[in-house]
Amino acid sequence: MTEPAAPPSPTGPLVGLRVLDLSRVLAGPWCTQVLGDLGAEVIKVEQPGQGDDTRRWGPPFLDDGSRDSAYYLCANRNKRSVAINLSAPEGAALIRRMVLNADVVVENFRVGGLARYGLDYPSLRALKPDLVYCSITGFGQDGPYKDVGGYDFLIQGLSGLMSVTGLPDGVPGGGPMKVGLPVSDLFTGLYATISILAALRHRDQTGEGQHIDLALLDTQVSLLTNQASNWLNGGMAPRRLGNAHPNTVPYQDFRCADGEVLVALGNDRQFRTFTRLIERPELADDPRFSTSADRSVNRAELIPEMNAAIARWKAEDLIGAMEQAGLPGGKVNEIPEALDHPQIRARGLVQEIARRDGTPVKFLGFPARLSATPADYRHAPPRSGEDTAAVLEDELGLTKHELERLLTAGIIAETLS
Template sequence: MREPQAAGPLAGITVLDLSRVLAGPWCSQVLGDLGADVIKVEQPGQGDDTRKWGPPFLDDGSRDAAYYLCANRNKRSVAIDMAKPEGADLIRRFAARADVVIENFRVGGLARYGLDFDSLRAIKPDLVYCSITGFGQTGPLRDTGGYDFLIQGMSGLMSVTGLPDGEPGGGPMKVGLPVCDLQTGLYAAISILAALHHRHATGEGQHIDLALLDTQVALLANQASNWLNGGVTPRRMGNLHPTVVPYQDFACADGDVLVAIGNDRQFRQFMDLLGLGALADDPRFAISSGRCLNRDALMDVMRPVIARWQAADLIAAMQAAGLPGGKVNEIPEVLAHPQIEARGLVHEMARSDGTPVKVLGFPAQLSATPATYRHAPPRSGEDTVAVLGERLGLDRNEIDRLLAAGVIAERL
């Protein structure tokens, strides 16, 4: 099956994806959404690790996990054993015709197969080659494997996530999503786009060295700046904000409400809404820094007043006043929310056998070159024969020989 006619800003770009699990596949999915032809290389008989990361599993005979489905649309899967010399040679031939290679093997792991940056640059000088690892290609931890949970802890993220020490349930807490992997995938896509622009201007390819730890440390953002520029060590504060008050959850009579008051004008409006207008003139609370320093005193007044409201009534009153407030939605609620429906974020695709798969779409709405949804997440190796014929010109006899030798495989 030939690649359907792609549209989008990356139409005509070929990505050879040697990555698995999440950071690399998330990156290549972004590129695929924007029109790139992504060829996903998987180990015969094994496939991407996340295919087994269930339950839940897709009930279509493949037993692919829902986890795998979230990060692998707009790709074609070929199963090639790179440990066999002929398999590594096939991948080199793909790379010679590709614009981008993405890999997340351990440092130096691909050199033994002649698939490292230096080897592939020798045959494709303008290649953009992106290596994603836990700790990067240099430094004392370069040979250490990196996993999202480990990186959340090592990066300091867990030191500012969770309830404070001493409170019931207090202690370090990971984020409920693999944010280090996801964010690294996004930075990888950004970096690849920058490298492609550089190549367009100069004809020069390059190596992108991207680490999960580096990415998450860079995303400490305001918390890191509080230490670097203010000498303040950030701590776990639960749902409180370190410098913006009130920016937290409050208990109403029948449930919790989220309040995100971001400036002094909004604070005055919110106090008026609560019947506490005098607090906006109190020198302890009138400006943001004062509210931060006198947080406990302010909460002593606000909490009992908010506790008398019904949650839905307070949210409605805040929305009518143009103030940011809302509730904590569960996943089924948010995916059925009218706003998400209006934005068209949930898409239904069909696998090659007709099995429906629902995916969350590309969130940016480009007016001239919108994201497209051409391939549902493929079964492992289902495109091997078609892509080898289309991209490398192999005939059926040669493909059959490679299948018999175990160099390649068809669909699991």
């Protein structure tokens, strides 16, 4: 076994919080990464010889011999990794012992999957009544779909999100489209973080832990927001509008003489200013277009008029004119352009941290700036099991002889680095 390295001391508002992360892929790891950024001590438990599924979701892979994918790297910083075979009784017993030192457990096994190992919420609550235990699944712990596996793409379709994403039917490229990021997973991870912090607040006040049942489908449906409200409260069935907005017009992309420009006008004053800028002030006086509601109803007549006026502009000139007029507009950046945007550089969102062997890993940092307790980046995303010996020795007081026995028996594993 390798000698355990002393971990950097965490800072941040969640210092002292201990999280046992039994999750994999994205929703759970995203949640625990946020908790880690804010100072929590996160121990990621992985299966020996397998690890988190996303370690293999490439290319691209990190060129350090680990063959860890860039996908895995985006959601697993500020964690230490231990490899324990939880399907073995002795491995499950090790995890139960670790739970006694934990405040939070996060898992995303199928419903009932951990009960056979004595790692479900009722079993662990009996050992630690104040435990906060968060279960993340595709469809929740009950209901007719509870045993169905849930993946982001499937959830985007079932939730209705894809029905309002993409170009309308009848135009080239029309049809339902998923969002270019796994938003159902990411939002579920954020809701898990919010729910865990709320449950910890309750625990601190009452001494009582609780179970959090969080489903990707529930999360994504809850985020239909204005589109769902349009249907529930106005009877307006949402439809795909491409880059247009269902309520606010104009709020979409337009083609200039040399490229696309985004125009996002949120009120009547902005619309009037914009019509003067493009030398079509009469549009703001037209009763069909004078108010936001009128423009929404009569968008089919308004947009061709705006297309013709905007087509005469060069994109850079129009964007510059909108900036001078205080109007919201811009271009569609490629991701490399976005990451190199002067505002993003000034905000310091792109960060870098080195793995234990010195290999640099670049990542996008925590977006909120806390004036007194800022986010803290102390652990690069670990190799699978690289902290097994250190964690089990520190957490459970296992001797080197015991660690060697467990390693030989296949109960634990360690990646040498």
